[in-house]
Amino acid sequence: MLAPLNSFLCRHDFYWSERHGAERCRRCAKLRESDKPAHAEPLRFDTPAPRADAEVMPFPDPTSREATPLPGEPADLKTRIEHLAGGQTLDRAATLKLLLDLIEDGQSSDPQIVGIAAAEVYARLHAAVNPA
Secondary structure, eight states, X not given: OOGGGHHXXXXXXXXXXXXXXXXXXXXTOXXXXXXXXXXXSOOOOOOOOOOOOXXXXXXXXXXXXXXXXXXXXXXXXXXXXXXXXXXXXXXXXXXXXXXXXHHHHHHSSSOSSOTHHHHHHHHXXXXXXXXX
């Protein structure tokens, strides 16, 4: 008997029903009555304005960044470390270059200083820093 009155007593909670193409109450299933449909047509969005092409920066020339040994400087990393352990003094730039080359060598796929060679170099540097 109360079924016909449910839609009158209901506190409507409307949602958009794709199946019915209208707003429908969650509680009593009544369709919303209105002059104009709230969601009759799908929402349309304007296409955004085309963006300007991004500026592509050229890659830096790799030939200018290649390491060239200083005149009178041996190219072999182990030899340069041996000279440093033997008492050769280096300025700040040469010391930093030696450290960077050592780090790069450790990260490379074919390191020069590894295993027993690394232990020997470490022992020579340790002996040079801490004379007995």
